[in-house]
Amino acid sequence: MNEQQHLETLSDIKRIMERSSRFISLSGLSGVWAGICGLAGATVAYLWIHSYYLAWDTRGSYYDSDYAALRFKLIALAVVVLAITLAGGAYFTWRKARRNNLPIWDATSRKVAVNLCLPLVTGGFFILGLMYNNHEPLIAPSCLVFYGLALVNASKYTLTDIRYLGITEIILGILNIFFLRRGLYFWALGFGVLHIIYGLVMWWKYERGMKIEG
Amino acid sequence: MNPIGNLNKLFDSRIRLGVMSVLMVNEEVSFNDLKQVLEVTDGNLASHLTTLEENGYLKVHKGFIGRKTNTTYSITKAGEKAFKGHLAALENMIRSIE
Numbered sequence: 001m002n003e004q005q006h007l008e009t010l011s012d013i014k015r016i017m018e019r020s021s022r023f024i025s026l027s028g029l030s031g032v033w034a035g036i037c038g039l040a041g042a043t044v045a046y047l048w049i050h051s052y053y054l055a056w057d058t059r060g061s062y063y064d065s066d067y068a069a070l071r072f073k074l075i076a077l078a079v080v081v082l083a084i085t086l087a088g089g090a091y092f093t094w095r096k097a098r099r100n101n102l103p104i105w106d107a108t109s110r111k112v113a114v115n116l117c118l119p120l121v122t123g124g125f126f127i128l129g130l131m132y133n134n135h136e137p138l139i140a141p142s143c144l145v146f147y148g149l150a151l152v153n154a155s156k157y158t159l160t161d162i163r164y165l166g167i168t169e170i171i172l173g174i175l176n177i178f179f180l181r182r183g184l185y186f187w188a189l190g191f192g193v194l195h196i197i198y199g200l201v202m203w204w205k206y207e208r209g210m211k212i213e214g
Numbered sequence: 215m216n217p218i219g220n221l222n223k224l225f226d227s228r229i230r231l232g233v234m235s236v237l238m239v240n241e242e243v244s245f246n247d248l249k250q251v252l253e254v255t256d257g258n259l260a261s262h263l264t265t266l267e268e269n270g271y272l273k274v275h276k277g278f279i280g281r282k283t284n285t286t287y288s289i290t291k292a293g294e295k296a297f298k299g300h301l302a303a304l305e306n307m308i309r310s311i312e
Contacts, residue, residue: 003311006304012228013235013301020251021239107240107247 023108023158025097028207030089031165031199037088038191041081042184045074049184099210111157119150140183144173144190159206165198220303222296224269229254229262234297237272237289245285263287271296 018024052070056062097104123146130138151166169190176186225231232252236243249259266272271293277284289297 003308006308009228009231010301010304010308013231016232016235016251017239020236020243020247103250106250107243 019102019108021108021157023106023112024206025093025100025102025104025109026112026158026162026202027092027096028199028201028203028205029092029096031195031202033088033092033199034085035192035195035197035199037081037085038195039188039193041077042188042192045077046184048073048077096207096210108157112154115157116150116154119146119153122146123150137180137183138177140187141173141176141180144169144176144186146173147190148173159202161198161202161205165194168194220299220306222300222303224265224271224296225300227262229258230266231300233259233262233266233287234271234289234293237287238294238297242275242286242288245287248287266293 048070052066055066094104103109123142126146127139127142130136130142148166148169148171151162151169153166155163155166172186172190172194176183179186225234229252233248236248236251245259245263248263249256252259263272263274267274270290272287273290275286275288277286
């Protein structure tokens, strides 16, 4: 064996270690897509909330039924945005995995899913509790903090950039706690702008050079 | 000292070296996951796993998921030591050539 073969062996070992312990198919474009969906959702929410307050001002008094309708519309919007985000995000990651001839559902992606879901589902129930107790201003910061924790938790099994995205989301969520009732702006920043920035960085780092087939 | 002497004969096989690489970074790995990562056939992988087990480099855990058998593998202390020794030997060789 010569030097070249030894170097190849070492890089083989490194590649196998990485491939078997980390899910590397996560696409930056999934992040960009999530960011665009997040910003679009936040814009619609902003317009609805705006017209709600406009109606309040013109009529001069608060109506329970108006508030209930707005609340229902916002929850429905959140569900729709989440579904579109996940579908698009899954598509870009599936595309990257196929291009690299890697399985999309293997031991590593299972680990990412489980470690992501644990804090995320906890956060989901926590937020349902907040809604049940009418603590609406706390929803946005809780979303950001739990989502950030979920990312940090799952980052052990995927690209390390996710860890820094998670930490940034947590910081944003904590800041939001001290600027309550500005949740929509923090939400748009955390789920929109940050996803787009990190998505572009990850795409630039890992996917720029990849050729597009099919 | 002859640097080649430090290389582990058992790791001449790329598949065996691959198995050890996977087990170094994962606590417990199933037969199917190993097969998927290393892109090898059942029979080929099984024979290499037996060799590594006989040398005390890995532990086999036989379990069941429902009725299907689920065999998982993990690295032993001896296996970890052997793998690290092999890597160090590779590194030394490359450095001595430079």
